Amino acid sequence: MTELSSLKGKTALVTGSGRGLGKVMAERLADLGANIVLHDISWKAPEKYKEAKNLGEVAKEFEKKGIKVLTVTGNIGDVQAVAEMCTKIEEKFSKVDILINCAGGDIGACGGKPSPNNALDISIEDVQALINSNLVGTINVCKAFIPAMRDQKYGVVVNIGSVAGQLGVSEGAIYGILKASVTHYTRCLATELKQHGVRVNCVAPGPTKTARFEATRVVDPEMMDSQKASLDRYGEPGEIANAVAFLVSDQAKFINGQVLCVDGGLVNFPS
Numbered sequence: 001m002t003e004l005s006s007l008k009g010k011t012a013l014v015t016g017s018g019r020g021l022g023k024v025m026a027e028r029l030a031d032l033g034a035n036i037v038l039h040d041i042s043w044k045a046p047e048k049y050k051e052a053k054n055l056g057e058v059a060k061e062f063e064k065k066g067i068k069v070l071t072v073t074g075n076i077g078d079v080q081a082v083a084e085m086c087t088k089i090e091e092k093f094s095k096v097d098i099l100i101n102c103a104g105g106d107i108g109a110c111g112g113k114p115s116p117n118n119a120l121d122i123s124i125e126d127v128q129a130l131i132n133s134n135l136v137g138t139i140n141v142c143k144a145f146i147p148a149m150r151d152q153k154y155g156v157v158v159n160i161g162s163v164a165g166q167l168g169v170s171e172g173a174i175y176g177i178l179k180a181s182v183t184h185y186t187r188c189l190a191t192e193l194k195q196h197g198v199r200v201n202c203v204a205p206g207p208t209k210t211a212r213f214e215a216t217r218v219v220d221p222e223m224m225d226s227q228k229a230s231l232d233r234y235g236e237p238g239e240i241a242n243a244v245a246f247l248v249s250d251q252a253k254f255i256n257g258q259v260l261c262v263d264g265g266l267v268n269f270p271s
């Protein structure tokens with residue numbers, strides 16, 4: 001994808017980039033020349049599914065390639081924690097030009113998936129936890145970083161939704177509802193910011209082979225094969241990262257308020 005404009009001189013904050021999709025997105029933006037702010041809820045979060053020992057180890061991988069990188073930690077559902085992240089980032093890079101809101105997931109109050117996890121039986125504690133780490137967290141981060149983009153009349157934001165937010169689902173219903181709300185928040189933000197030259201889009205991945213994904217479900221071996229011709233398969237993290245890289249590039253400079261499903265067409269033909 002060498003035809004994409006270089007992001008040299010730009011600073012990108014990717015939330016939840018200590019592991020999983022966020023890490024691959026950060027790598028992709030770094031390959032295009034951006035300075036990178038790696039973020040996770042804690043220093044040790046990358047260790048959970050054995051992707052790295054800690055956030056520092058992830059940062060070293062970037063530094064080895066000569067990329068300017070900063071690490072920040074904090075729960076995005078906590079306004080104070082996000083304000084502290086903002087101060088630290090401003091001290092090193094002065095501003096954020098590219099914001100990827102990737103942190104989130106179907107993570108209940110006790111850390112794993114809620115159980116039960118349907119629309120009626122899920123506990124209110126789990127509902128609150130999901131609201132904080134998906135919708136409120138995304139809004140907190142946008143409120144902290146986008147006003148500076150609005151002032152400088154430049155900025156690009158990509159929110160990470162999910163096909164679970166595009167389809168009716170029973171298992172993971174609240175997660176799906178919150179990803180749908182992130183999608184609509186994207187449209188509203190895009191409307192508010194278009195006069196200021198700040199673009200906001202959403203990438204909605206289908207089931208994608210991250211370490212967490214593989215560790216927290218029984219995977220279908222036939223869906224694991226990314227080399228087969230059929231698009232009935234799980235996504236590769238790099239396929240999601242490529243969509244993010246396109247949306248932040250100048251090649252997408254007239255694309256605003258859109259949802260790009262990266263799912264092999266699953267959302268059109270759910271089985």
Ligand SMILES: NC(=O)c1ccc[n+]([C@@H]2O[C@H](COP(=O)([O-])OP(=O)(O)OC[C@H]3O[C@@H](n4cnc5c(N)ncnc54)[C@H](O)[C@@H]3O)[C@@H](O)[C@H]2O)c1
Pocket residue numbers: 015016017018019020021022040041042045074075076077102103104105106107132133137160161162163204205206207208209210211212213
């Ligand atoms: N992998 C998939 O199949 C898939 C499909 C659709 C959408 N998504 C979305 O993509 C994103 C990344 O998913 P993943 O598969 O890489 O999972 P993951 O659990 O590996 O990554 C999520 C990251 O977000 C961080 N995070 C979660 N809650 C947070 C909070 N409150 N504050 C700060 N950080 C927090 C986690 O620590 C982790 O680093 C998530 O938003 C997820 O909902 C994933």
